[in-house]
Amino acid sequence: MKKLMSGILVSAMAVSTVLGGMTAFADDGSTQGTNTFVDGGTDIQFWTFQELHVPFWTSMADEWNKQNPDRPINMTVTTGESHALQEKLLTACAAGEGTPDMADIEIGYYGSFLNGQYLIPIDDAVEPYKDDIVYSRVAMYGDGEHVYGADFHLGATVTYYNMDIMNEAGIDPATINTWDDFHEAGKTVLEKTGKPMATVEVSDLFLPQAMLLEKGVQYVDADGNPNIATQEHADVINFIREMLADGTIQITPGGGFHTEEWYGFMNGGGCASITIPLWYMGRFTDYMTDLKGKMAIYPMPVWNDGDVHEVLQGGTGTSVIKGTENEQLCKDFLAFAKLSKEGCTYEWKELGFDPIRTELWDDPAITEDPDNKFLQFFTTNPFDILKANGTDLTAPDISGSYSATYSVLVSTTYANAFENSVDEDAMELLQNEQDTIVY
């Protein structure tokens, strides 16, 4: 008996230690915000992984109540640590219990929610806004048949130049048209200033993804299967490797464009440029304040002269979660908040997100606003680029295996390609990486 008891206790301990590892950091410090509640309003639960989004949702709920007094909502927005919150949401969806009515889902996770069929199509709610917006930014949160989410921003990828460095090297960024021009300019910058032209991430994918999208190639194929072992992708890697070899590109300090090391490095004038979407403006105004008045925004380079392809990157899809009792109300509110003039104006003014709604690009109250902190920060106007690019933009295909593929790309593929196995043949490397994707 004694032996049995001790056996049970030992295995109990083993099991609880193994499982205990998973719950060791459950304190994600979640907080809540609400709009001004009205009598008879419908309760809506909302989850977001980004604290900055909370005031957006609560003020949009107030605006909605003003315009729709017959269908008021009382919104409670819960936020918490990004990964933990989205994983909780995924688990709740899989269990079919404890889900909120609506949620913000980061692009890297979105594919998992699409695959699990946890989201409600919002086609009919988007329809009235369709002609006023860049539709590819909405369509990307869909499966080709239906759309399930809308983004906060357009997320057009541009190149930000540090003009102190560019002037010292005597190069006008307006003359950089192709990636080859960019490489050549980089050589001059390196020679004159000793600084790299750009950096490439090993724990994220902005530069290679942007370059690949310009070639019209996606990380997943039309059926949603992983498709990273392509000749175009190998060409992109080889191009970046060439720049790494001559020092015109460095590995991003910290490994990514959202790390403390990188912010410090860029803020201190460590690097001449960064190619990333326009929503990154907020990172400059928040984390790289020394660069105020020194940064200029230009279109990102293309592969061949005359290419007009512009790409969209990153993002957050807001969706209505299956199981809600207020399906239609949630859908209508979602479309209103994300796609209406009021919503897009708020997103631009407060969050620095390039508007998905095209009429705002020509509205001088927006584009020439002298009090806007984003327009003040940069020496060129981002709306000039939006207008020049037009609305025919390539968005990443995030369906099928995108989440699994993304996870491999940002954990091993680019680390191997640019840092650990720089001599391995790019095509071979990509094939090996593709084989490790679990889908």
Add this chain to the structure above:
Amino acid sequence: MQKKRVRKSFIYSKKVAPYVFILPFLITFAVFYVYCIISMVGMSFQNVPAHAWVGLKNYKIVKNAVFIKSLRNSIFYTIVSCALMIPIPLVLAALLNSQEMRAKTTFRSILFIPALTSVVVAGVVFRLMFGELPGSFMNKFINIFGAGPLVWLRTPGTVWLALFFICMWRWTGVNMMYYLAGIQQIPSDLYESAEVDGASRWQQFFYVTLPLLKPTAIYVLTISIFGGMAMFSESYMLFNGNKSPNNVGTTLVGFLYRMGLEQNQLGIGSAVGVIFLLIVIGINLVQLTMNGTIGKKKED
């Protein structure tokens, strides 16, 4: 009357009482662990969330390069952390127990404080300490010895250094407390008679302290193996998420987490969990048999 007596005899029964005392634990264990394990084994043969049976398909994950790498990482971490965490706290405990040692309580508290610190906070601090810019704490430190700035968190060697550093920082105090409790239970007359027999301090340590600490050491070894195999949060916090560059710090639990919770492949995640459970139970059976905790002949 009859009823009352039955109840009374039940409560005061020597046979029943122990089970009543451990009942709360057994209930929690049954609900939160046994049930979960059974459903995990079931799910490891299914495609979740569809819950369609797929046979052994999920177990094909053992051929995945990332799975193999994370298993290797976990085993390596366990072996090295055991090699560090068994002897070092023992020596510290012996020192703290020595009569010549001053300010014992202060040192004991200092060594124990890290165990009470949140891993989240510690992870952030360590991540910044091991930053790759020349101004980071560790780079400044090695600069004193003339070494150049290192990219600490992206090269395997230095990543392991950082992880073992956190491990030692966090757990040394805890293991030391176990040893200290064990040492203080050793009757002092044993040392006195050893001294009468002319044993030196070292001999006393080797021939009295060490043998009598064996049960404590076995316990510490067991929990260190569990702790090592289950390591996840340190890596998660050090890399600000479950994605270390090139999986240098991805452990088996990290891989399970990635599959099950990040990519919603709960079937595959369950399969990894089953494999993991078998490995841990296997290691512990071997270890407990080798040091005689299991399979010992009944002595009482």
